[in-house]
Amino acid sequence: xxxxxxxxxxxxxxxxxxxxxxxxxxxxxxxxxxxxxxxxxxxxxxxxxxxxxxxxxxxxxxxxxxxxxxxxxxxxxxxxxxxxxxxxxxxxxxxxxxxxxxxxxxxxxxxxxxxxxxxxxxxxxxxxxxxxxxxxxxxxxxxxxxxxxxxxxxxxxxxxxxxxxxxxxxxxxxxxxxxxxxxxxxxxxxxxxxxxxxxxxxxxxxxxxxxx
Amino acid sequence: xxxxxxxxxxxxxxxxxxxxxxxxxxxxxxxxxxxxxxxxxxxxxxxxxxxxxxxxxxxxxxxxxxxxxxxxxxxxxxxxxxxxxxxxxxxxxxxxxxxxxxxxxxxxxxxxxxxxxxxxxxxxxxxxxxxxxxxxxxxxxxxxxxxxxxxxxxxxxxxxxxxxxxxxxxxxxxxxxxxxxxxxxxxxxxxxxxxxxxxxxxxxxxxxxxxxxxxxxxxxxxxxxxxxxxxxxxxxxxxxxxxxxxxxxxxxxxxxxxxxxxxxxxxxxxxxxxxxxxxxxxxxxxxxxxxxxxxxxxxxxxxxxxxxxxxxxxxxxxxxxxxxxxx
Numbered sequence: 001x002x003x004x005x006x007x008x009x010x011x012x013x014x015x016x017x018x019x020x021x022x023x024x025x026x027x028x029x030x031x032x033x034x035x036x037x038x039x040x041x042x043x044x045x046x047x048x049x050x051x052x053x054x055x056x057x058x059x060x061x062x063x064x065x066x067x068x069x070x071x072x073x074x075x076x077x078x079x080x081x082x083x084x085x086x087x088x089x090x091x092x093x094x095x096x097x098x099x100x101x102x103x104x105x106x107x108x109x110x111x112x113x114x115x116x117x118x119x120x121x122x123x124x125x126x127x128x129x130x131x132x133x134x135x136x137x138x139x140x141x142x143x144x145x146x147x148x149x150x151x152x153x154x155x156x157x158x159x160x161x162x163x164x165x166x167x168x169x170x171x172x173x174x175x176x177x178x179x180x181x182x183x184x185x186x187x188x189x190x191x192x193x194x195x196x197x198x199x200x201x202x203x204x205x206x207x208x209x210x211x212x
Numbered sequence: 213x214x215x216x217x218x219x220x221x222x223x224x225x226x227x228x229x230x231x232x233x234x235x236x237x238x239x240x241x242x243x244x245x246x247x248x249x250x251x252x253x254x255x256x257x258x259x260x261x262x263x264x265x266x267x268x269x270x271x272x273x274x275x276x277x278x279x280x281x282x283x284x285x286x287x288x289x290x291x292x293x294x295x296x297x298x299x300x301x302x303x304x305x306x307x308x309x310x311x312x313x314x315x316x317x318x319x320x321x322x323x324x325x326x327x328x329x330x331x332x333x334x335x336x337x338x339x340x341x342x343x344x345x346x347x348x349x350x351x352x353x354x355x356x357x358x359x360x361x362x363x364x365x366x367x368x369x370x371x372x373x374x375x376x377x378x379x380x381x382x383x384x385x386x387x388x389x390x391x392x393x394x395x396x397x398x399x400x401x402x403x404x405x406x407x408x409x410x411x412x413x414x415x416x417x418x419x420x421x422x423x424x425x426x427x428x429x430x431x432x433x434x435x436x437x438x439x440x441x442x443x444x445x446x447x448x449x450x451x452x453x454x455x456x457x458x459x460x461x462x463x464x465x466x467x468x469x470x471x472x473x474x475x476x477x478x479x480x481x482x483x484x485x486x487x488x489x490x491x492x493x494x495x496x497x498x499x500x501x502x503x504x505x506x507x508x509x510x511x512x513x514x515x516x517x518x519x520x521x522x523x524x525x526x527x528x529x530x531x532x533x534x535x536x537x538x539x
Contacts, residue, residue, distance in 0.1 A: 031442045032488045039492055090450055097434040098424075098451060100354045107454065149352075 034072050036062050038083045041076070046117045050080070050125050080122065084134040087111070092138040101146040102194055109186035112174060116182045123179055132171050139167040150201055166197065213406050215510075220408045224264045224284055231271055235537060239274060242302065245295035248274050249281035249302050256375050256384055257281065257303035260312040260368065261296065262319050263288040265407065266427060269365060269506040272538030278372035279312075279536070287407050287509070288428050290319045296326030300335055308336030308381035310388075312367060314360025315343035316428075338381055340388040342367050344397040344517060346455055347424030348433040361427050362469040362506040363397040363517040366530065369539065373529035394522055396455050398448045399471060399515030401425040402438065405508045423447055427471070427508040441478070445485035448516040453493065456520055460494035465530055467517035468500070472507035474514055479503065482514055499530040505538070 040062035044053050055076060059066045073079045091111050095104045112119055123131060143163040153159050170193065177189060184192075217223040224246060232241035232248060240251050248271040260270045261283030270282035281299040285291035300309045309330065313323045323339055330337045344363030346356045367388065374387050401422045404412035413429025416422055421444065424432035438444075456464070468483045470476070483502040490497050498521050521527050 031440070031446060032485060032492070035492055036488075090446070094447060094450060095454070097351075098348060098354065099454075103354070 029072055033064075033068065034082060035086070037064070037069060037072060037079060038086065041079055041083070042115065042118045045121045050076070050121060077127070080125070081130050081134075083122075084131045088134045088138040092142050096142065096145055101142060101149075102190065104142060105193055106186060106190040109174075109189045112178060113182050113186045116178055119178045120181070123175060132175065135174065136167050136171050139170050140164060143167050143170075146197070147201065162200075166200075215408045217408060220287075223408070224286055227264070227267070228271065228284060238276075238535065240302075242298060245298045246284040246291060247281055247295065247299045247302065248284075249299060250274060250276070253280050253303045253305055254307075255305070255378060256307045256381050257300065257305070257309040258312060258368070258371055258375055258384075259283065259296070259299050259303065259309055260364070261285070261291055261299070262314055262316070263290055263428075265405075265509040266506050268504065268538035273365065273368050273536045275534060275536035275539075277376050277532060277534030277536065278368050278539060280309075290316070290322045293322045293325035293329060296323060297329045297333075300326065300330045300337060301333075304330075304335050304337075308338070310371065310375075310381060310384050311337065311339040312364065312371065312388075313339055313341050314364050315341045315345075316359055319360075336381055338385050340367070340371075340385060340392075342392065342395075344392075344395045345426060346396045346398055346451065347426065347430070351433075357426065357430065359426055359430070361397045361399070361517075362467055362515045363395045363519065365469075365505045365539075366395065366465065366467055366517060366519055367391060369534070370526055370529040372534065372536075373532050374525075390522065391519065391526070394456075394520035395517065396452050397467075397469075397515055397517040398423075398451050399425055399427075399469075399513055400444050400448060401432065401471065401508075401511055401513035403473070403512040405429055405472060405511035407509060425508075425511075425513065427506065429508070441481045442485050444514065445482055445489060445516075449486060449489045452516060452518040456518060458493050458495050461496065463496045463498045463521040463527070464490070465499040465519040465521055465526070466490070466497060466501070467505065467515075467519075468502040469506060469515045469517065470504035471511040471513040471515060472504065473510045473512040474504070476503065479514060482516075486516065498527040501530075 037058060040058045041053065044057060044061055055069050056066055059069050073082065091108050092104060140163050143166040144159055147153055147159050147162050225243065228241060228246055228248060229243065232239060238251055240249050257280040259281045260279055262270060263285045265287045271284065273279045274282050280303040283291040283295050283299045303309065311323050311327060313319050320341060327337045327339055342360035342364040343358040345359040345361045349355050349357040370391060371384055371388060374384055401416065403416055404414045406412040414422065414431060416435065419437050420435050421438045422432040423434045466486055468479055468486060470479045479502050483500065487497065
């Protein structure tokens with residue numbers, strides 16, 4: 001169905017319709033286009049503060065029309081939140097059924113290490129910063145998965161308590177690591193976290209028992 | 213479910229007979245053993261095969277520059293060792309035979325037995341086993357399934373090129389060993405395959421997709437609601453990216469493979485998504501091929517194979533034109 005320009009104009013000017021509603025009507029969102037726009041912002045943020053980057057800068061970087069940005073995002077803050085959400089989902093949630101938890105954690109450390117300049121810059125943004133929230137949400141799912149698998153604990157409240165404990169700790173640890181410039185390698189970070197979890201959950205003995 | 217066949221038991225022979233009739237100028241048939249082979253063979257003989265139901269694999273790749281012979285079993289059932297032995301006898305001109313086998317226990321068993329029988333008769337025979345399937349085999353350890361799936365066709369193509377350029381049996385084995393660690397495949401189903409007179413292998417809600425399914429209906433690792441081709445492309449691409457650890461500037465070959473009931477339009481939409489994702493990661497696509505190459509009978513789904521180009525000759529090998537009907 002084609003929507004005439006005149007009709008769009010009427011909708012746009014009508015109080016009942018927000019801009020986002022029209023955006024949805026005009027075109028379907030492409031995740032890969034969103035990723036391309038996100039990559040442009042990430043590249044710019046390697047050596048430029050987020051506050052100093054405009055939508056025009058971002059779209060020039062990815063050689064797309066400025067209007068394309070608004071088909072996919074309301075503003076650069078929405079784009080930043082989308083990056084947090086998409087990165088953490090693709091690095092954690094999408095791997096829950098595919099790799100062991102320690103491989104996922106390692107992959108996450110490697111990912112942050114490779115994109116440390118962007119994340120260090122992003123974490124300094126105070127206006128709207130949901131990074132911790134998105135990372136926490138995905139890590140909570142990961143640790144719930146780990147605790148269920150390894151401890152065979154069946155009390156939901158107990159599982160949730162432990163998962164929240166580890167997720168909050170991991171978020172804080174990761175933020176400190178990024179802000180201080182990733183001075184330790186992803187391998188050392190992985191080993192430290194594994195040892196901590198091993199100590200708390202007694203993973204080695206569970207895995208040993210599972211193998212028998 | 214309806215199938216365009218007359219009798220289940222005669223379907224494979226009818227298919228091979230019709231295929232041979234179509235390509236009789238360059239191919240011969242052994243109807244007793246379900247073998248399609250080149251009329252004019254030279255150099256090392258490259259032989260592959262397995263159960264039927266994966267068309268155009270395997271006979272669609274017999275021809276100058278690819279396979280010397282294919283041996284077909286019944287639907288999803290490997291051929292008998294004596295049929296494979298017969299294919300060796302028909303195509304070994306003295307340079308030896310290389311058996312290219314998909315890593316399924318029953319296939320490996322029959323090809324190993326055929327190799328033994330052929331060696332007893334004085335043939336030089338080697339075997340390479342393709343295990344590119346990186347879906348999850350064990351949900352406790354997350355070990356990968358390592359069966360042989362669509363990436364096998366890329367192995368046919370590259371080994372076919374080197375065979376044509378006069379490499380010996382042992383040199384071809386070395387090339388195969390170099391290729392195998394860099395070849396991964398992962399698929400997704402929109403619906404299960406169903407063979408004649410059998411139920412579908414797994415159930416899937418009308419809005420669901422199943423990531424990581426095998427070509428014989430082996431279970432996948434996750435079901436989720438379908439959203440778009442991009443959703444499928446991102447999931448499969450990210451898993452292969454993780455295993456390969458893509459780095460900017462690296463060179464790769466991609467094979468986008470329809471699993472039997474996937475329209476070419478859908479395959480190319482998916483292929484377009486893969487091209488854009490590779491561009492995003494700044495990796496170079498040295499070669500890309502889209503089409504139904506190794507199917508799972510009538511499954512609606514798609515698989516993505518990715519081979520790291522570690523030797524510039526592999527790119528040339530993939531690009532060289534061949535006489536095989538379905539490459």
